[in-house]
Amino acid sequence: MSSTSPAPTRTRPATIRRFTGVQRLLHLILTITFLGMLWTGLCLWSPALAEVMNRPLAKQWHFYSAIALGVAFVLILVLRPRDVRAFASAVDQLDRADRAWLRGGPRRLFSHVGAPEQGWLNAGQKLNTAITIGLLIVLTGTGLLLWIGERNTAFRFAGTVDVHDLATILIVLLVSGHLYLAIFNPSTRASLSGMTNGSVDREWARANHRRWVEECEAQEPDDRS
Amino acid sequence: MEPEPPQRPTETPRDRLPLGRAAFLGTIAAGVIGVAALSRLGGMGVGNIVGSIGNVVPGMNSIVPTNGWRIYNVQDPMPTFDPATYTLVVDGEVDNPVRLTWSDVEDTAQVVSISDFHCVTGWSVEQVHWKGITPATLMELVRPRPAALHVNFQSLEEPYFDQLTMEQFKLPEVLLATEMDGLPLKRVHGAPMRLVIPQMYGYKGVKWLSHITFEREPTRGYWETRGYDADAWVGMDVQH
Numbered sequence: 001m002s003s004t005s006p007a008p009t010r011t012r013p014a015t016i017r018r019f020t021g022v023q024r025l026l027h028l029i030l031t032i033t034f035l036g037m038l039w040t041g042l043c044l045w046s047p048a049l050a051e052v053m054n055r056p057l058a059k060q061w062h063f064y065s066a067i068a069l070g071v072a073f074v075l076i077l078v079l080r081p082r083d084v085r086a087f088a089s090a091v092d093q094l095d096r097a098d099r100a101w102l103r104g105g106p107r108r109l110f111s112h113v114g115a116p117e118q119g120w121l122n123a124g125q126k127l128n129t130a131i132t133i134g135l136l137i138v139l140t141g142t143g144l145l146l147w148i149g150e151r152n153t154a155f156r157f158a159g160t161v162d163v164h165d166l167a168t169i170l171i172v173l174l175v176s177g178h179l180y181l182a183i184f185n186p187s188t189r190a191s192l193s194g195m196t197n198g199s200v201d202r203e204w205a206r207a208n209h210r211r212w213v214e215e216c217e218a219q220e221p222d223d224r225s
Numbered sequence: 226m227e228p229e230p231p232q233r234p235t236e237t238p239r240d241r242l243p244l245g246r247a248a249f250l251g252t253i254a255a256g257v258i259g260v261a262a263l264s265r266l267g268g269m270g271v272g273n274i275v276g277s278i279g280n281v282v283p284g285m286n287s288i289v290p291t292n293g294w295r296i297y298n299v300q301d302p303m304p305t306f307d308p309a310t311y312t313l314v315v316d317g318e319v320d321n322p323v324r325l326t327w328s329d330v331e332d333t334a335q336v337v338s339i340s341d342f343h344c345v346t347g348w349s350v351e352q353v354h355w356k357g358i359t360p361a362t363l364m365e366l367v368r369p370r371p372a373a374l375h376v377n378f379q380s381l382e383e384p385y386f387d388q389l390t391m392e393q394f395k396l397p398e399v400l401l402a403t404e405m406d407g408l409p410l411k412r413v414h415g416a417p418m419r420l421v422i423p424q425m426y427g428y429k430g431v432k433w434l435s436h437i438t439f440e441r442e443p444t445r446g447y448w449e450t451r452g453y454d455a456d457a458w459v460g461m462d463v464q465h
Binding site: 044054131135159 | 240242250255256262263269345347348414454
């Protein structure tokens with residue numbers, strides 16, 4: 001932290017705020033409930049784990065985890081509709097720089113040589129978010145169908161379990177990549193602190209999300225104070 | 226208001242494309258189409274495909290030994306089989322009610338039958354090698370009376386229970402199975418004995434069998450009181 005005198009210096013903190021407390025709390029709830037659903041789901045799927053956690057208990061907690069995540073999503077929609085709309089818009093809109101980023105393909109994730117200047121999220125982050133939330137909705141829908149189908153045979157379809165399984169495989173692949181990039185990948189792992197303590201290294205952010213950093217700095221009070 | 230940095234061209238709305246929305250809605254659409262299409266095909270068994278990786282990659286079977294099975298039980302914990310205390314009671318409308326110990330069961334003639342197993346929720350396991358007591362052998366032993374029109378199967382897992390008609394019980398390949406794929410029935414599959422009726426969905430195949438009763442009157446089984454068909458013929462539910 002630069003706690004220099006209020007002289008007309010342009011020194012800025014070494015870190016820059018990346019995610020708000022609410023965003024990190026929601027991400028934490030998603031992490032916990034996702035792991036809960038993954039573990040109980042594996043117990044429901046694998047006979048080897050069926051004895052570790054029996055079906056009735058696993059089903060119950062699978063269900064509770066899903067409900068908890070659903071409640072968190074509904075609460076954020078009700079309590080912070082403006083933040084949700086801003087976030088949805090940030091994820092939704094891919095501008096020229098995003099499309100240029102995409103043309104670089106997955107190579108972008110491993111080096112940022114020649115990367116076009118990015119905003120708060122790059123195209124990979126936007127699409128990952130959009131597809132992950134889409135998969136969560138598919139999992140919720142098929143999960144509800146399985147639940148209702150157990151009570152009313154009119155809602156029992158042979159393809160429901162398959163799609164629930166396929167969506168699980170896809171979301172596990174996405175989350176695995178997400179974890180790899182956040183924890184191990186040298187050019188992206190500096191982003192992890194954004195989710196743990198809220199801030200990331202300013203120079204890393206400048207290299208990877210230059211347009212966002214400049215937008216933030218234009219609003220930062222430090223050259224007005 | 227902060228002036229725009231002059232060196233960067235201003236984005237016009239046309240430069241932004243709602244691709245995030247497209248990916249989001251596309252994912253949901255794929256899910257909906259997937260359920261519709263795979264249901265029409267009768268399911269593809271994704272879980273089995275993943276499970277069968279265990280047969281291809283060495284060592285994987287000990288990590289994900291599913292072989293396509295999913296384990297269903299309704300009460301925690303699953304019943305535990307103890308050969309010293311296990312008994313199978315067969316009674317009701319019969320001339321010779323019996324109480325079989327595990328060694329009695331082992332001494333009873335058993336046959337091998339290979340059949341496909343279908344679960345009502347959409348997954349199947351093909352070519353399961355069952356070994357067990359046939360209905361004919363059991364009926365020879367207990368001699369059902371003509372009044373016996375239904376057979377009740379009670380599980381050690383209370384309150385799980387189901388029922389077949391006598392005609393259904395006499396179908397070929399029906400077994401009171403004690404072995405699966407060459408090994409004693411595992412706990413998760415209903416050790417030591419389960420009903421196998423491949424013509425019907427798996428919920429009719431009561432696991433952890435403890436009591437068989439020949440009855441005059443029909444009764445609704447565990448899942449049938451929860452809306453499932455008593456006649457759970459495989460492949461027939463598409464007409465509903």
